[in-house]
Amino acid sequence: MFERFVVAWKYPLEVVVEDLYVRTGFLRSEVNAQEYCLSDYSLSLKEDLERYFSGEKVDFSKYRVKIKSEFVRKVLNRVRKIGYGETLTYGDIAKELRTSPRAVGQALKANPAPVVIPCHRVVSKNGIGGYSQGVDIKLELLKLEKLNVTLK
DNA sequence: TCATTCAGCGTAT
């Protein structure tokens, strides 16, 4: 099974679902997304993402994400537990998992499904930190969750 | 208050 759809937002989010594994990525250029008929699973994900982008608190824990590396999986599993509207720092997670803040950042960079795995909720100790999809997008996501973050 | 350095650890080459 392979399905692709785009969720409208300030930055449209492209979603690929392959055998129940979800991948996402923000699009910088505008796309005309024509719809086909999606599976119940993909349709549910699409609706959840639409609710999320309209400012609702949404739980994405039922969706599956395939992660190759053991270490990345460990970090991202922790990140999935960060609640809506909450943040942790790279250092927090490093301490908890007995690793280094830089290694945590590296693992977040390898996140195959931004938003579904909320790596935007991990910020630097003083400032917003980085984001694989662009810090401007991270800032918008945090604003969506009513979080004030200093840009640094 | 900066700016610069470097410890630290998982990856990629």
Place this chain on the structure above:
DNA sequence: ATACGCTGAATGA
């Protein structure tokens, strides 16, 4: 072996 990160603490001016 070695270079590099979505960092952070330490150092020095």
